[in-house]
Amino acid sequence: MTLLGGVVHAGWDAGLAKVNITPKEPVPLAGYGGKTRLSNRVEHPIWIKALALRDDTGSTAVLTTADLVGLSPKMVARISAMALAKHGIARERLILNSSHNHSCPVTEDVLWLYYELTPEEVATKDRYTEQVYAWYDELIGQAIANLEPVELSFEQGLAGIAVNRRRSRGAESRALGGQVDHDVPVIAIKAGEQIRGLVFGYSCHTTALGGLTISGDYAGFAQLELEKNYAGSIAMFVQNCGGDANPLPRIRGNDMEATSLAAKYGAILAEAVNQVVANKMVPIGGPMSVAMGEAKLPLQEGLSLDEVKQRLPKLSGMPKREFEHFLRQYETLGSPPDHVNYPIQVWGFGSELTFIALTGEVVVDYLACPRK
Numbered sequence: 001m002t003l004l005g006g007v008v009h010a011g012w013d014a015g016l017a018k019v020n021i022t023p024k025e026p027v028p029l030a031g032y033g034g035k036t037r038l039s040n041r042v043e044h045p046i047w048i049k050a051l052a053l054r055d056d057t058g059s060t061a062v063l064t065t066a067d068l069v070g071l072s073p074k075m076v077a078r079i080s081a082m083a084l085a086k087h088g089i090a091r092e093r094l095i096l097n098s099s100h101n102h103s104c105p106v107t108e109d110v111l112w113l114y115y116e117l118t119p120e121e122v123a124t125k126d127r128y129t130e131q132v133y134a135w136y137d138e139l140i141g142q143a144i145a146n147l148e149p150v151e152l153s154f155e156q157g158l159a160g161i162a163v164n165r166r167r168s169r170g171a172e173s174r175a176l177g178g179q180v181d182h183d184v185p186v187i188a189i190k191a192g193e194q195i196r197g198l199v200f201g202y203s204c205h206t207t208a209l210g211g212l213t214i215s216g217d218y219a220g221f222a223q224l225e226l227e228k229n230y231a232g233s234i235a236m237f238v239q240n241c242g243g244d245a246n247p248l249p250r251i252r253g254n255d256m257e258a259t260s261l262a263a264k265y266g267a268i269l270a271e272a273v274n275q276v277v278a279n280k281m282v283p284i285g286g287p288m289s290v291a292m293g294e295a296k297l298p299l300q301e302g303l304s305l306d307e308v309k310q311r312l313p314k315l316s317g318m319p320k321r322e323f324e325h326f327l328r329q330y331e332t333l334g335s336p337p338d339h340v341n342y343p344i345q346v347w348g349f350g351s352e353l354t355f356i357a358l359t360g361e362v363v364v365d366y367l368a369c370p371r372k
Helices: 073-087 119-145 217-229 255-278 305-314 317-333 364-368
Strands: 002-004 007-009 012-020 047-054 060-066 094-096 148-158 162-164 183-191 194-202 234-239 245-247 282-284 288-298 339-349 353-358
Touching: 012 119, 012 194, 012 234, 047 119, 047 234, 060 119, 060 234, 073 094, 073 119, 148 255, 183 255, 194 217, 194 255, 217 234, 217 255, 305 317
Parallel strands: 060 094, 194 234
Antiparallel strands: 002 007, 012 047, 012 148, 047 060, 148 183, 148 282, 162 245, 183 194, 288 339, 339 353
């Protein structure tokens, strides 16, 4: 540690930035399959945000968060290639997290099987997607340009918003169990006594809302609340292992009541972060160590080509698109793939904190497996 201007500096520089990605025209909304939902109102702006970190070795890494449903491999490849070419950020030093928000625009080929888009809606999606790429370039550059000496600290809070989906399928499911992770991990970025940024997470779908408005759902409301509480700060929500959890109860059919409930969930989550920040947190030292690799995950054997051809004419909507995809795999690859390559990133912060980034809709059950 060194003393800079009377402030203890644990070898970290940090830069924070955010870019408003709210669409300026009605757009197809992401997350829920079936008939296209076109946005008709903006409840609050949506954002992509970034935290650039430089340790005392001079190495820089960037964490980004987004009020988006996700980023496809195609999008990740383009954004990471741009980050390397323009900003010198290697792939293993770039984490791209999304809140899995279902009140945001459809982008590129994310969940492409879900949607029935007209040619005009496809053109709208493509226009917005190109803006998203430009916004990520702007965001990463801004975060790096904003690097300044800071202190990092970590602790966990608690919020009781999530319910495992096994318990959310009606009265017959009430006897079912289901793991839930109610922890709220928080990283605080401080310069002197001022909080510059907060990175916080929770394991729950951002699906309190399901109407036609643009917003960041409960995670967006939580970020707004925290940025109001800590003037001049940037609050970043990291989706944790929430693939099998919903915020419950939920309201469908009344957008105003649903929005009010989502705002309450956001306030609960923000208060959990407030309580962490108000108490003793563990200082995080450096240096940062990074690693990235791929696991090969085997897939169950799929349907035969004959079965695909027999079923396809009877299908419509998303099942039809799914089986058309199976057919193209037989035609181009000879058969559907027998595995997927699954990327895993790990960032180590000294000896105090390990940050693991997994792709897809990770479920909390993985964290609950007994240790051997």
